[in-house]
Amino acid sequence: MCSTPVLSADPALRVEDLRTHFFTRAGVVRAVDGVSFEVHAGEVLGLVGESGCGKTVTGYSILGLVDPPGRVVGGRVVLEGVDLLSLSEAELRRVRGARVAMVFQDPMMTLNPVLRVDTQMVEAVRAHQDVGAADALEQARAALERVGIPAAASRLRSYPHQFSGGMRQRVAIAIAMLNRPRLIIADEPTTALDVTIQAQILHEAQKLCRESGTALIWITHDLSVVAGLADRICVMYAGRIVEAGSVDQVLDRPLHPYTHGLIGSVPSRNRRGAPLAQIPGMAPSLVDLPPGCAFRNRCPRAAPACAAEPELAPRGNGRAVRCFYPLHA
Amino acid sequence: MSARAETLPFGSAATETPLRRLARDFLDSRVAAGALVLLGLIAIAALFAPLLAPQNPYDLAKVTVLDARLAPGERGSAGFLMWLGADGAGRDMWSAILYGLRISLGVGIASGVIALVLGTAIGLAAAYRGGWLDALVMRLVDLQLSFPAILVALILVAILGRGADKVMIALILVQWAYYARTVRASALVERRKEYIEAAQCLALPRARIVFRHLLPNCLAPMIVVGTLQTAHAISLEATLSFLGVGLPQTEPSLGLLIANGFDYMLSGRYWISFYPGIALLATIMSINLVGDRLRDVLNPRLER
Amino acid sequence: MNPPLVEVERLCKRFVKPLDLAARLARRLGADVSEEVVHAVDEVSLAVREGEVVGVVGESGCGKSTLGRMVAGILPPTSGVIRYRGRESAGLKVQMIFQDPFASLNPRMRVADIVGEAPRVHGIVPKEQLDGYVGELLARCGLDPSYRRRYPHQFSGGQRARIGIARALAVKPEFLVCDEAVAALDVSIQAQILNLFMELRRALGLTYLFISHDLGVVEHLSDRVVIMYLGRVVESADSERIFGAPNHPYTQALLRQVPRLETRKTAFQPIVGEIPSPLAPPAGCHFHPRCPHAMPRCRAEAPRLREIAPGHLSACHLNDG
Numbered sequence: 001m002c003s004t005p006v007l008s009a010d011p012a013l014r015v016e017d018l019r020t021h022f023f024t025r026a027g028v029v030r031a032v033d034g035v036s037f038e039v040h041a042g043e044v045l046g047l048v049g050e051s052g053c054g055k056t057v058t059g060y061s062i063l064g065l066v067d068p069p070g071r072v073v074g075g076r077v078v079l080e081g082v083d084l085l086s087l088s089e090a091e092l093r094r095v096r097g098a099r100v101a102m103v104f105q106d107p108m109m110t111l112n113p114v115l116r117v118d119t120q121m122v123e124a125v126r127a128h129q130d131v132g133a134a135d136a137l138e139q140a141r142a143a144l145e146r147v148g149i150p151a152a153a154s155r156l157r158s159y160p161h162q163f164s165g166g167m168r169q170r171v172a173i174a175i176a177m178l179n180r181p182r183l184i185i186a187d188e189p190t191t192a193l194d195v196t197i198q199a200q201i202l203h204e205a206q207k208l209c210r211e212s213g214t215a216l217i218w219i220t221h222d223l224s225v226v227a228g229l230a231d232r233i234c235v236m237y238a239g240r241i242v243e244a245g246s247v248d249q250v251l252d253r254p255l256h257p258y259t260h261g262l263i264g265s266v267p268s269r270n271r272r273g274a275p276l277a278q279i280p281g282m283a284p285s286l287v288d289l290p291p292g293c294a295f296r297n298r299c300p301r302a303a304p305a306c307a308a309e310p311e312l313a314p315r316g317n318g319r320a321v322r323c324f325y326p327l328h329a
Numbered sequence: 330m331s332a333r334a335e336t337l338p339f340g341s342a343a344t345e346t347p348l349r350r351l352a353r354d355f356l357d358s359r360v361a362a363g364a365l366v367l368l369g370l371i372a373i374a375a376l377f378a379p380l381l382a383p384q385n386p387y388d389l390a391k392v393t394v395l396d397a398r399l400a401p402g403e404r405g406s407a408g409f410l411m412w413l414g415a416d417g418a419g420r421d422m423w424s425a426i427l428y429g430l431r432i433s434l435g436v437g438i439a440s441g442v443i444a445l446v447l448g449t450a451i452g453l454a455a456a457y458r459g460g461w462l463d464a465l466v467m468r469l470v471d472l473q474l475s476f477p478a479i480l481v482a483l484i485l486v487a488i489l490g491r492g493a494d495k496v497m498i499a500l501i502l503v504q505w506a507y508y509a510r511t512v513r514a515s516a517l518v519e520r521r522k523e524y525i526e527a528a529q530c531l532a533l534p535r536a537r538i539v540f541r542h543l544l545p546n547c548l549a550p551m552i553v554v555g556t557l558q559t560a561h562a563i564s565l566e567a568t569l570s571f572l573g574v575g576l577p578q579t580e581p582s583l584g585l586l587i588a589n590g591f592d593y594m595l596s597g598r599y600w601i602s603f604y605p606g607i608a609l610l611a612t613i614m615s616i617n618l619v620g621d622r623l624r625d626v627l628n629p630r631l632e633r
Numbered sequence: 634m635n636p637p638l639v640e641v642e643r644l645c646k647r648f649v650k651p652l653d654l655a656a657r658l659a660r661r662l663g664a665d666v667s668e669e670v671v672h673a674v675d676e677v678s679l680a681v682r683e684g685e686v687v688g689v690v691g692e693s694g695c696g697k698s699t700l701g702r703m704v705a706g707i708l709p710p711t712s713g714v715i716r717y718r719g720r721e722s723a724g725l726k727v728q729m730i731f732q733d734p735f736a737s738l739n740p741r742m743r744v745a746d747i748v749g750e751a752p753r754v755h756g757i758v759p760k761e762q763l764d765g766y767v768g769e770l771l772a773r774c775g776l777d778p779s780y781r782r783r784y785p786h787q788f789s790g791g792q793r794a795r796i797g798i799a800r801a802l803a804v805k806p807e808f809l810v811c812d813e814a815v816a817a818l819d820v821s822i823q824a825q826i827l828n829l830f831m832e833l834r835r836a837l838g839l840t841y842l843f844i845s846h847d848l849g850v851v852e853h854l855s856d857r858v859v860i861m862y863l864g865r866v867v868e869s870a871d872s873e874r875i876f877g878a879p880n881h882p883y884t885q886a887l888l889r890q891v892p893r894l895e896t897r898k899t900a901f902q903p904i905v906g907e908i909p910s911p912l913a914p915p916a917g918c919h920f921h922p923r924c925p926h927a928m929p930r931c932r933a934e935a936p937r938l939r940e941i942a943p944g945h946l947s948a949c950h951l952n953d954g
Contacts, residue, residue: 051790166907194692195848196903196908197692197907198892199890199903202892222820222892225892227896228892228898261821262820265820267852268849268895272852273853275831278821278825278828279824279825280825282822
């Protein structure tokens with residue numbers, strides 16, 4: 001059982017009104033449009049949404065990895081008192097990998113296929129710590145052991161292609177953990193993996209965050225994964241957070257009609273054979289999104305008032321919802 | 330890595346054909362658009378040479394040796410301004426270049442098209458049949474491509490003899506290998522795709538699958554190779570003509586014009602070689618720029 | 634009891650990587666070089682009755698996709714028989730729905746042609762009626778028929794999935810093999826497509842072989858479920874039984890590890906070990922290295938698929954008592 005994380009008063013990461021826009025030929029795409037949340041040490045935050053909702057771009061924005069035509073146009077990302085968005089590229093490079101690390105869906109985005117694993121890990125250590133090669137190698141070996149790779153010392157000398165998909169992802173997680181970051185952002189790391197391997201990765205992630213007190217942002221579209229892993233959830237739609245709260249609160253009593261529809265879409269044991277509750281239509285194009293609630297064209301509760309922009313309203317108890325007509329109002 | 334535009338939902342116009350999308354992406358680059366305009370002008374000049382040229386340089390009745398080696402800007406005995414000068418036999422350079430462009434472009438494009446058809450057929454067959462045919466074809470291609478094209482062309486011309494048709498054959502034989510290899514690689518990739526499997530599942534006749542489904546999707550790299558190869562063919566033909574083993578004197582291409590003018594370079598009559606050289610350079614460069622842009626734009630990474 | 638619509642008997646698919654010239658020479662000279670063989674599908678037998686939805690579940694390397702392609706007639710089997718209504722060939726009656734909504738449509742063809750090509754070529758519908766037929770099909774699959782002059786790249790993933798379904802339906806099939814048909818789709822779109830599948834089943838009397846790695850989806854849709862591991866069937870039973878009382882240790886582990894919406898803050902208890910490579914599957918029972926109940930017998934002898942209860946088959950030595 002996961003122990004209750006010790007919540008310090010100061011969050012490990014606070015994102016305030018983050019805005020990232022893409023300036024394309026077709027128009028301005030407001031991929032992330034005013035996203036705010038906090039993550040505390042030892043806490044797992046699930047950032048949930050479907051494709052195009054902006055969850056991945058949020059993760060990239062935090063680390064300054066957004067390439068043109070995209071640009072972070074506003075907001076603050078405060079990590080241990082420092083606004084990451086105000087740092088220069090050189091300063092940001094010192095932060096990446098040391099204070100904040102990222103795990104991607106494809107482990108080959110982290111791993112260089114032509115270098116041995118020990119070379120890459122030693123390089124990652126020595127980029128941020130002033131230690132000798134032998135010491136760095138020992139840290140690498142210990143990191144591989146911590147993520148459950150058997151015979152770590154000899155596996156260090158392998159190349160990435162000699163590992164299976166699940167193992168590679170574990171190596172990527174080990175690299176992320178090497179410099180004991182305060183925060184890890186994991187972008188769909190288990191989506192491409194088999195169920196049994198996914199379970200292993202989730203197990204490792206849980207263990208690591210329990211033991212080292214690292215804050216974890218787990219970006220995914222899979223509500224079921226988030227249900228078992230996360231402490232808190234933020235649901236994103238069309239570049240904004242539409243609902244936030246603890247996992248139990250959001251999944252058992254969703255307030256936003258989108259969250260409710262999303263939960264109903266998941267095939268579940270209880271409703272075998274019956275048609276799934278489906279959200280009609282598709283997500284809107286983010287190019288020049290019209291004002292007002294982005295969900296109103298698909299919402300069963302839409303009313304004329306929804307043409308105005310709803311704010312993310314706190315509901316006490318850590319809950320917040322962006323809707324004029326939330327359920328269980 | 331970066332947050333790419335693929336994560337954004339699409340938003341495109343009503344009936345945007347792939348061609349229109351291609352044109353739109355292509356014209357995004359001003360350099361490429363400029364190159365395309367230049368190429369168009371060159372093509373029009375070549376096509377309408379008889380109308381644009383004040384003199385047919387190969388009509389012996391119109392040309393007089395009295396005009397020989399006139400400098401640019403002087404008037405010839407027929408009365409019109411020779412604004413690019415005249416060559417050693419009294420031919421107006423501007424007219425000679427226009428007619429020369431015709432030949433150069435004509436030979437380059439014609440040999441390119443024939444090599445394309447030949448190479449595509451061979452490459453497709455190799456990809457589809459696989460096995461020994463594929464191995465044989467690819468070894469032939471490898472063998473041919475390991476020799477410099479000019480060397481192969483020279484050898485072929487030496488064997489076949491002189492003449493316009495022999496030059497064409499040589500150019501075709503040099504170029505087919507590029508097309509074959511490109512089409513084969515493309516076809517091998519496309520063959521595995523699910524829409525081909527779907528066509529098989531729907532029991533469509535094999536010929537239909539190859540020509541209606543496989544081939545159109547292999548076209549993208551082919552167009553790129555085609556453009557760049559045309560430039561290559563033109564340059565190759567110019568080299569052969571310059572060396573004196575290309576097209577005969579009666580059908581002078583730009584290469585031959587440059588060769589003819591070489592003797593006069595040291596005596597200061599630069600225009601006889603120089604202007605045909607500029608024309609050749611402009612042609613090849615504009616084709617290459619267009620081909621480069623096409624390659625960037627047709628890159629499958631951008632396809633959704 | 635309906636007679637089976639599709640019967641698969643002892644189906645095998647072996648992929649052999651032939652030795653190149655150098656390796657053949659080496660073998661001639663006495664080196665211990667042999668061809669690499671992958672038993673993608675290893676003696677699989679199953680039967681699907683008319684109107685049924687049979688789900689095939691497994692992880693990477695289990696052979697479910699290969700099985701699906703053989704049943705659909707795209708891939709020839711190495712050995713074994715596939716019978717459709719007792720006959721060897723199914724023709725157009727068996728169609729396949731593919732996983733990748735991007736790669737499964739010809740990007741250079743308009744939607745109307747994609748859907749209408751096969752009925753036209755096979756003469757299923759006279760030319761004058763083709764346009765109307767295509768429009769009807771698109772509408773039935775939840776698409777606006779006025780979009781039929783568009784190209785695939787102008788549609789979203791969910792819409793492309795629908796086009797693929799319309800294309801399959803155009804030749805009036807009776808049996809659909811769905812190979813991870815909803816895996817690439819968002820949850821909300823997935824729900825729409827799953828509902829569409831169910832509605833088509835009712836309206837057109839279709840039978841499905843639904844291949845997926847997603848247990849939740851399979852549970853929702855299927856009447857019967859077949860679990861595969863490294864090319865072999867390890868368990869097969871009604872949905873209720875498989876999910877309620879799984880017998881095979883692999884099925885049990887799989888079900889235990891599937892994340893579910895209802896379970897919160899679980900301590901995940903994964904099975905140890907990696908999925909073995911299909912190139913070198915473990916001897917005897919393929920699952921024995923990862924099985925918590927492995928016995929010496931499991932290493933030596935491959936268990937046979939036996940009926941342990943009516944309609945419930947399982948391949949495990951533990952059932953031998």
